[in-house]
Amino acid sequence: MAGPLTTTIIIMAALVAPHLVLSQPCTESVCNFNFVIRRTKTMTHSRDVNGTRDTNSVKLRDDGRLELFSSLGNPAHPGKENVNGTLVPWEEVITTDGVQRNVITVNDMFPGPTIEVVEGAQVVVKVTNKLLNEVTSIHWHGLHMRGTPYMDGVAYVTQCPIMPRESFFYRFRAEPAGTHFYHSHLSTxxxxxxxxxxxxxxxxxxxxxxxxxxxxxxxxxxxxxxxISNMFRLEYGGDGAYELGAYERTFSHDGIKVSSREYNSALINGRGRFGNNRAPLSTFTVPSGGSVNFRIIHVGPDYPFRFSVDQHELTVTASDGYDMSPRSVQSVIMYPGESYDVRINGSADPDLYWIRAKTLSIGHCTKCYPYDEVNVVPDDITQEVRATLRYQGVTADRDPTTSKRNCSDENPCFVFNCPFAGYPEHENTACIHVNEAKAYAFLSEGEGHSNVTDNGGKQSISTDIMEIFLNFNFAIGSSVNGRRFVGPTAPLYQDNTAAIVPCDKEQCLRSGCRCTHIIDIPYNQTIQLVMYNTFAPASQTHHSVHIHGHAFQVVAMGYPSYNKTTGRYIQPNPDVECKNELCTDASWRNGPPLLNLINPPLKDTVLVPANGYTVVRFRSDNPGHWFLHCHNDQHMNEGMALVLQEAGDRHPAPPRGFPRCGDFTWSSEEYQHDLEGNGPSDVQTTALATKVLILSVVVGVLAFVIILTAATYCILKKKRDALSLTPMTEPVPLK
Structure with missing residues (x-):
């Protein structure tokens, strides 16, 4: 039988076009990729000069063109060419927003190269860490890692981190189909x-x-x-140098804080503008009368964005890789960790149109406390990144001059995935919440995605439901159920109790705690997670929660009451009842809400609205240690995370030779013993065992030789004896 077809795709970057989101689809059954991780600097240009890599800084001109700049091109540095003023193509520069800073690249590309494979393929990625002094790991966001949970890429949870100068081979099955992404899961x-x-x-x-x-x-x-400067760090709070004070923070129209982090800029495919500079932007092409399919992925750390295209509707066809019944909307709101597939029809006049991704910020608070009395005053600050939609045949030699379409009473705007209950009435804008979407009904059996939920996505009412309430708020800082997650010092598959900080249940309920929060869930049950955020004043932020190893059905969402005139929230949703002071223990007040169990949408990252809740379901049929966390980087690293230990007695063993790591201890007795020249006891034991093994082998070989010699002697002796007893006869003469 022939082996599987294998192709190796080495995604490398030359000195040109390091920024492009390029891909070369692999359609074979085994696909190999090589990743080299290193740091470099934006706004620099590299070229080959007589076989040597020559790198210079780049300056952004007022007209948007790029020119080289180097202070080394003077007599103090003989042999260095004076390149100042030399124009270079923007395609050869990682420009980001036109401001120079360090950046991590994959194969010298930013963003990293796109991996494109077919469902079911075996994917092999060799990751080589060439960071100067940092460990790393890669998480394959949205892939379930069935049978290979140790390939999920969460450092110190599913694997040891990859050390500088070392390589690690990730090998996993490409499933489910859809739009996913990869990213480091090591700190920030x-x-x-x-x-x-x-x-x-x-x-x-x-x-x-x-x-x-x-x-x-x-x-x-x-x-x-x-x-380091973060005020809310787990270990030691910083000075807050890069964070906003209460009266500087921006708010969305519902009176909820957008972020405590100062906004600088945003990027689409690695390009954007800071302030009013003329840094190059990304351009996308649509044929007139045709369409283009966007796979939009929010990989960012903090701010949510409302994505739209001037004078064009978006047809939403999938989220987090899962098809849903198409919905035509004016825009889509995206939080960190989410992805959406949208189709854009080229039905407008051929021209250049702005693509916009705008944060939800509308202004600042003039009264910031208490939270139920916050007064938000709109300002004229726009936090937005743009790109260009170019109709085929139109030259993209200028910026578009288009504007967003007008939302009117006759032609209202629909917004998909709102984190709040609704918009102010005068904006003529209506929300479509993600729980109102429908999973796409496949035409025939066997089509579509893997069976990731009960009955292949058509879940019936089940009697084996395990319901878990999870509180995502700031009662003691970023936490889940009053527990700020302390990461283990060694991967959990090593089963090292010294590597975790146990949770004291009584203390956690009483006053909160810091520990390695692990929840055990049994095999092959329906797990229903009630993720709530209703404990004012500690619930004044929307969260996007990602669960590794699974997709889940979004079966219910609850929002706070709100003022339809202003869009401002009034009271938290009352469905969840707190059972202790911190609201880290809860239940349904009057029984569960009505759940959508008929084709509910499937996702792997979902919004938990401020002053509301989200209910999701999945089947616990994928044994492993699965990280569950807020995908806001600041919240996750501050402790808003936990580990689901799924079917603990069924975890597959890691491959032979899989790296191990953890703390090292050495007792005074062991130290003294080794100083006396006896060597470590485990080394002595190993040496003795080796000697015994060698001696046994030698004795065995000698015994075999002796037995073989004796047997040979006996056989030869018997033959000689037999010949001596045989009578001799005279030959008969021929006639």
């Missing part, structure tokens, strides 16, 4: 650029043309110094 490296798109095409369908659109907020301070 995702903020610095370690991410890229991961597209899995359906196995029984032709590959349809599509374009990854990678969206994220971007900051001029690298993640490490920002995190």
């Amino acid at each position: 490296q995702r903020e610095d650029g370690l991410f890229g798109a991961l597209i899995v095409h359906k196995g029984k369908h032709p590959i349809m043309p599509s374009v990854p659109v990678i969206l994220h907020d971007w900051y001029h301070v690298e993640a490490t110094p920002y995190w």
